[in-house]
Amino acid sequence: MARLHSRRMHRAMSGIALLAVTTGLVTACSDEESTPSTSTSSASASASASASASAVPGARGAAKTKLHMIENEGHRLAFHVTDGSGAVIVLDAGGGEDSSYWKDIVPELHTATGATIITYDRAGLGRSEAVAGPWQVQSAVSDLRTGLRKLGVTKDVILVSHSQAGGIATYLTQQNPGLVSGSVLVDASLPPLYTDEEIARIVAANQPAVDAAKKDPSKPQNRQLIATAESYAPMHKAYHRASWPDAVPATVIVSEKTPFEGSPQDAQRWRDAAASFVRQGPDRTLVTAKGSSHDVLKDRPALVLKEIEKLENEVAPR
Numbered sequence: 001m002a003r004l005h006s007r008r009m010h011r012a013m014s015g016i017a018l019l020a021v022t023t024g025l026v027t028a029c030s031d032e033e034s035t036p037s038t039s040t041s042s043a044s045a046s047a048s049a050s051a052s053a054s055a056v057p058g059a060r061g062a063a064k065t066k067l068h069m070i071e072n073e074g075h076r077l078a079f080h081v082t083d084g085s086g087a088v089i090v091l092d093a094g095g096g097e098d099s100s101y102w103k104d105i106v107p108e109l110h111t112a113t114g115a116t117i118i119t120y121d122r123a124g125l126g127r128s129e130a131v132a133g134p135w136q137v138q139s140a141v142s143d144l145r146t147g148l149r150k151l152g153v154t155k156d157v158i159l160v161s162h163s164q165a166g167g168i169a170t171y172l173t174q175q176n177p178g179l180v181s182g183s184v185l186v187d188a189s190l191p192p193l194y195t196d197e198e199i200a201r202i203v204a205a206n207q208p209a210v211d212a213a214k215k216d217p218s219k220p221q222n223r224q225l226i227a228t229a230e231s232y233a234p235m236h237k238a239y240h241r242a243s244w245p246d247a248v249p250a251t252v253i254v255s256e257k258t259p260f261e262g263s264p265q266d267a268q269r270w271r272d273a274a275a276s277f278v279r280q281g282p283d284r285t286l287v288t289a290k291g292s293s294h295d296v297l298k299d300r301p302a303l304v305l306k307e308i309e310k311l312e313n314e315v316a317p318r
Contacts, residue, residue: 063110065117067127072146073139077120078127079147082106084116087181087316088153089308091119092144094163095135095228096221098126101162105297108305113312115158120147124220124227134230137167137239144172148179155179158312160304162186162297163259170242182249182315184308187258187289187296192280193273194240199233201266249283249315251307255292255299 068079080099089109093101099119110117122140124130131139148157157180161169166188173180210229213222244250254274260266278284287307292299 063107065106068147068151069127070147070150072143075123075129075131077123077129077143077147079118079120079151081151082110082117084110084114087113087115087156087158087312088148089113089115089117089158089160089312090144090148090153091117092159092161092165092168093119093122094165095122096125096224097162098122098128100126101297105301105305109308112305112309113316115312115316116153118148118151118153120144124224130220130223133227135224135227136231137171137235140168141171141175144168145176145179156181156317158308158315159183160186160308161188163294164189166190167239167242170239170244173245173248174242177245177247180248182251182311184251184253184304184311186253186304187255187292187294188252189239190252190273190277191240191242192276193269194236196237198266198269199236203229203233244277244281244284246281246283249285249311250278250281251285251287251311252278253287253289253296253304253307255289255294255296257291257293259294261293 063082063084065080065082068081069076070079071077078099091099091102091106093099098121102119106117106119109115121128123143148154155178159169159173159180159182161183163186166185169180169183169185169188170191173183206229210225213219213225216222217226252274254271258267258270260270275286278286287303289296289300289303292303297304
């Protein structure tokens with residue numbers, strides 16, 4: 001009976017890689033439901049950063065952006081900066097995705113808010129250099145923190161994080177008081193999900209995808225899947241104990257379908273984790289993206305833009 005249950009669970013979660021529940025790889029207007037639970041440095045290149053000007057990738061007659069190559073712990077990372085004033089909005093894509101994930105929203109967000117917009121490529125993606133070994137969330141936090149510091153950004157950050165980037169957002173905000181003034185977590189990986197039982201289900205269901213990736217490790221997405229799998233269980237056991245600072249407002253956008261479209265049980269746990277996260281602290285708001293897959297930015301871009309603008313109006317310095 002246990003084997004039969006395991007096979008059924010695997011079929012229900014088939015096609016969901018580890019990256020799908022911690023990243024933005026899964027892709028599959030209406031009203032949304034909201035439940036409330038509340039001085040910026042302009043980005044500038046440091047001496048260690050090389051910069052070049054170009055149009056925002058995919059932008060339609062948009063403002064210019066600059067590419068800054070920033071070194072951290074022996075590897076170089078690509079940061080893309082569209083200068084503005086007031087707040088700094090940092091857009092952090094899910095695993096397997098680089099800065100181009102945000103290409104359509106950057107010009108609209110810049111026009112709507114006038115803020116400085118920063119996107120970046122995590123190690124091994126886009127123009128950033130790869131790092132050998134298992135993927136470690138604390139290394140990703142160090143990369144983002146160092147990049148922002150070398151760009152002169154030390155406060156008033158509005159952090160927009162999708163999927164896997166939820167872990168980076170949590171630790172960055174927790175470990176750097178005063179840096180983040182508010183966050184929009186877009187169907188993000190959140191600590192309440194990762195009970196021992198759920199971690200075991202995710203690892204077991206996705207082992208075939210990891211095995212397949214190992215047959216062609218030359219692809220960047222396969223490399224990241226393999227690296228994530230190597231550290232997945234212990235990293236998420238620790239993440240389950242992490243907490244979000246009460247002083248930092250957060251808007252949590254949860255998709256209706258979640259990364260677990262094929263598994264009603266796990267999909268409900270994903271939604272429950274988002275609701276639990278919101279209940280755990282003040283100034284947190286839950287927004288349901290009706291009809292959306294895990295890829296909320298593609299399915300409901302206007303909703304994502306609206307929630308970022310709303311938070312920016314609430315927390316940005318004037």
